[in-house]
Amino acid sequence: MTALRPETFPLPPAGPTAQDGTSPDARTRVHPAGPVVTELRLSAFASHRGAAFPIGPVTLFGGPGGSGKSSALRAYEALARLGGGDPLDEVFPDPAACVPEGAAADAQGRRGFRIGCTADGPAGPVRLDVAVQAEPTLRIVGERLTGGGETLLTTALRDPGRATVQAAWHTAGAVPVTRAPLPDDRLGTALLPLRVAGRTEGQLRVLAAAEQMVVALRSVFACEPQPQRMRAPVPAGDGRLRRGCDNLAAVLERTHTQCAQRHARLVAAAHAGCAGTVTALGVERLPDGSLRGVLGRGGGRATPAGRLGDGELRYLALALVLLTGPGVLAVDAAGEVPSAMQTLTVLADGLDRDLDGRQLRELLSLALSIGAAGHLRLVGTVSEPGAVRARETPGVTLVDLGL
Template sequence: MEATCTRPAVTELRLSAFTSHRGAAFPLGPMTLFTGASGSGKTTALRAYESLARLGAGASLREVFPDPVACVPERAAADAQGRRGFRIGCTVDGPAGPVQLDLAVQAEPELRIVGERLTCGGQTLLATALRDPGRRSVQAAWHTAGAAPVTRAPLPDDRLGTALLPLRVAGRTEGQLQVLAAAEQTVVALRSVFACDPQPQLMRRPVAADQGRLRRGCENLAAVLDRTRDRCGGSHDRLAAAARAGCAGPVTELAVEQLGDGTVRALLARDTSGARVATPVDRLGEGELRYLALALVLLTGPGVLAGDQAVEVPAALRSLTVLADGFDRSLDRRQARELLSLAAAVCAEGPLRLVGAVGDASCVRAAAGVTVVDLNP
């Protein structure tokens, strides 16, 4: 696919051994939705993706896995040294070709990376291994293809080695350039993620007007609406159209009201019996609030979402992946259908991708342009 070749994107998620998943490999398209019964592992898959994204952005293992033992596969026995762990990975497609990243993490007795492998076209570009358990480092070897075939050096055992390579590799030989291209492609794709979980109970409160980047829980929705209305009229018009399609009553406008204490709140303007009535969003149901928040996420760009964008990457190569667990949570069938249609249209346009999980698979199977991952046995 052309978009995959020009914009780095994660096209496969591998959960070799992670909580309830063993030997799992999930294809990811521009719009991917996980379906399955409660407990089938939908949330776990999204959590693994977000974990890789945070590691790619430079976070430490302890920040990403505060409870690492919970990630160990169920009923996994410890070895003779009392060690247990988990394994996750992904494939990133882009200008360098398909690049595979695989990570082995020890959860007990100490949290640390014990193995990492970066490969492309059958060539191992980076391999790390824990040689001395007494040291807080792993032995790394990366492809050089110069006077020496590989370069060896220690790397920290609590950080993703792939994310550190651009600071360690000189880029003088053809092999080093290949390593840099693969590592940078992987890091750019991983860190370009916005994990979203709208919280209606928080969205009902007025917020300060200067909170312009949308947060994970979407509690500052009104401030972001205030910003997009003034600076991005096209997106605001599309959002108003989405509100008309998914909210009750004949919605005529999506507005923002300035309150006397300097805060703002969002309003839905409706035409009721010929009279215009403005309803504050705090009076809306959970389904309408989640619908509006997710529509806003889909229709705004990286500069509005509070994610980690690689600003040094040219705009033509940037993409953004939205992670949305419970994509249809609290929505009625009409809202779910309208939101799926909007997401499919936005994802087809190019730089935005969506990986989500839904509880009701019936609407998903009828939607066009969706990669459905069914986790039901």
């Protein structure tokens, strides 16, 4: 099949480009339950050019401010949202900020960026590369899905006056390639299961690759605990943890009543990472019906969670995220795939923010322990990669952007 080339911002060539991290063999130690992203590519995105990063069971991007660690997570989350079917303008509300600094516009005033990833699973390694025009109009101008040495899907902008791209996908039947227009504000890979009949061997390969990529991308929870919003009481009944973890107390009530084993592990984690003795975690129902978290201290003593320091609240929220799953987290997992065949990826920008070394060590140990079953992966950023390297934590892939 001859690949269609985008009109602008050409996609990088297919092929292995992974850069090894601190623990390049970490990815082989855990067998994921379902498809997972194993490489993130930032061909031209923000401060990154020609970059490819390994993604293991626990991956940490480290480096000083401005090194691009947060933008790497931003690109990962953007791919996840596109894989979930979100429109382009919602995924990139400020697309100009994603264009590499110093990138000049072409004769038509067009500038853009390129991102991509590789997802491993039953269909083998599948690569997705996306070229996005940021100016003058936000649109996807090129996309390529490859697997098994074949180009399975390409899209290209053929008529700038139309809000579509020309797509071509592998058929391997009487007609070797199927061509059709697709909207330029949606990821074509996410639309393929609705467009491909699955009658020929080639169509089945396309569907398997597209579904693998979509499942790997959709099972993502971006977590940004906000301690200042976690101190106030919250309404009862809001039992799905939100991105900012501000409804922590309501989720604690749910885990206490519905997830006894995991709640016990959360109590143990709180004891390991919070000051003083922690014997229980629960909630107190206030006269107005709202809830606030409470830490049991033994001997009948208790501490309202709102009195904890920022680091302790962030630690507690992150431990809760690692110990729960899609049924408790506000994540758009692939509903048509059984949870036992999915692997949740937690994105945590500023993982070590306000945490001391002991708390970070406990969280990494918890992530590795929970992830050993293949149902959880953690991708985060840290400001002090040297501290992580000094601990020599086996199984952690450290990508030091400051080197």
